[in-house]
Amino acid sequence: MFKIDLRNGKSFTCDLDEIVLDAAKRSGISLEYSCLSGRCRSCISKSLSGATRDLQKDLVLTEEEKSNGYFLSCCATPTSDLRLDVEDLSNYNLPKPKTLPAKIDSLKPRSKDVLEVVLRLPPQSGFSYKAGQYVKIIRGSVRRSYSIANFSPNSAKIMFYIKSYLGGEMSRYWFEKAKINDLLRIEGPLGTFFFRGDDVKDIIFLATGTGIAPINSMIEHFKLNPHIVSNKQITLLWGSRVKEDLFISSTDLTQLINLEYTPVLSRQNDNWEGEMGYVQDVLIKKIEKFDQAQVYACGNDNMITSAKNLLVQNGLAKNNFFSDSFVCSK
Numbered sequence: 001m002f003k004i005d006l007r008n009g010k011s012f013t014c015d016l017d018e019i020v021l022d023a024a025k026r027s028g029i030s031l032e033y034s035c036l037s038g039r040c041r042s043c044i045s046k047s048l049s050g051a052t053r054d055l056q057k058d059l060v061l062t063e064e065e066k067s068n069g070y071f072l073s074c075c076a077t078p079t080s081d082l083r084l085d086v087e088d089l090s091n092y093n094l095p096k097p098k099t100l101p102a103k104i105d106s107l108k109p110r111s112k113d114v115l116e117v118v119l120r121l122p123p124q125s126g127f128s129y130k131a132g133q134y135v136k137i138i139r140g141s142v143r144r145s146y147s148i149a150n151f152s153p154n155s156a157k158i159m160f161y162i163k164s165y166l167g168g169e170m171s172r173y174w175f176e177k178a179k180i181n182d183l184l185r186i187e188g189p190l191g192t193f194f195f196r197g198d199d200v201k202d203i204i205f206l207a208t209g210t211g212i213a214p215i216n217s218m219i220e221h222f223k224l225n226p227h228i229v230s231n232k233q234i235t236l237l238w239g240s241r242v243k244e245d246l247f248i249s250s251t252d253l254t255q256l257i258n259l260e261y262t263p264v265l266s267r268q269n270d271n272w273e274g275e276m277g278y279v280q281d282v283l284i285k286k287i288e289k290f291d292q293a294q295v296y297a298c299g300n301d302n303m304i305t306s307a308k309n310l311l312v313q314n315g316l317a318k319n320n321f322f323s324d325s326f327v328c329s330k
């Protein structure tokens, strides 16, 4: 058994061959994570002393990062005591994940390849989540991650925006077989993509495709609790290939007085006079200073990596960039 110390003075123990993230959870300590499969980098951790080895394949870190003491806490186990330079999120009181039955309440196409799915949970389930978190939806032996797209804490209904992936096992179910009242299961809430609410002036949301889902949930949370953001300027850039893929109307997204929304298309579209290109490049043209900003980015992995590099080069503090990468959750 090894001892793991965090920079805030807390510590926990990790059994032989136990994954660091699991050991932290077992001790009631919340560390940053998203995909749980070594693909998204959310759980990247720096070891100030001690060593680790991977039990699950790390698919993203470079050799240079590894030789500088970085590892993925969803993949690695310690081979000695560790001292880690990571944030402990326990003070945010993230709700404990549960596994619950869930019935399909409604299915509504939102664009040619996005379906809005509402699941109904047992009324007494007491399911709660932070806006921005996701759940695993379970059908038989297939489990896929989907971000909760609404924020309605007193209702037993949770909504998702689900994209169709060619040849996708769960996509085939959603787009060809799913019907009202089908019985599924969910496990959640999961992930640490939620609004931190620190003392910053600018809140910037970057989304591509269905990556708008957790951001829509955060915006609904702000609409219910406007005081949280009353002294902040909120900027949202949402990117897609064509305008028909922007499946939420700008009126629905901008009911917050201090939210400025810019849709961005990456392909030439007829009659489009708005922004073209990638959300992160458009953002750099709109905002010059990022020293008072917190950025929440969700969707495509390439956008997230590129946005983080670009914004950090332009003055954003690394620890003010939060992301949920919609990597393949197989």
Ligand SMILES: Cc1cc2nc3c(=O)[nH]c(=O)nc-3n(C[C@H](O)[C@H](O)[C@H](O)COP(=O)(O)OP(=O)(O)OC[C@H]3O[C@@H](n4cnc5c(N)ncnc54)[C@H](O)[C@@H]3O)c2cc1C
Binding pocket: 034, 035, 134, 144, 145, 146, 147, 148, 160, 161, 162, 163, 164, 165, 166, 167, 168, 169, 170, 171, 172, 191, 210, 213, 324, 325, 326, 327, 328, 329, 330
């Ligand atoms: C934290 C998290 C949150 C997510 N939230 C959402 C969400 O709100 N809405 C949503 O539509 N999806 C979301 N995803 C992605 C989702 O979990 C599935 O990966 C996706 O729906 C495909 O599942 P599938 O069974 O249809 O395809 P699979 O059978 O898993 O894969 C079929 C094919 O599609 C490719 N593929 C699968 N997933 C992706 C992907 N994400 N990007 C690129 N190629 C892919 C695979 O490589 C494979 O070739 C999220 C993923 C994560 C990790």
Ligand code: FES
Binding pocket: 033, 034, 035, 036, 037, 038, 039, 040, 041, 042, 043, 044, 072, 073, 074, 075
């Ligand atoms: S890489 Fe560890 S949570 Fe995604």
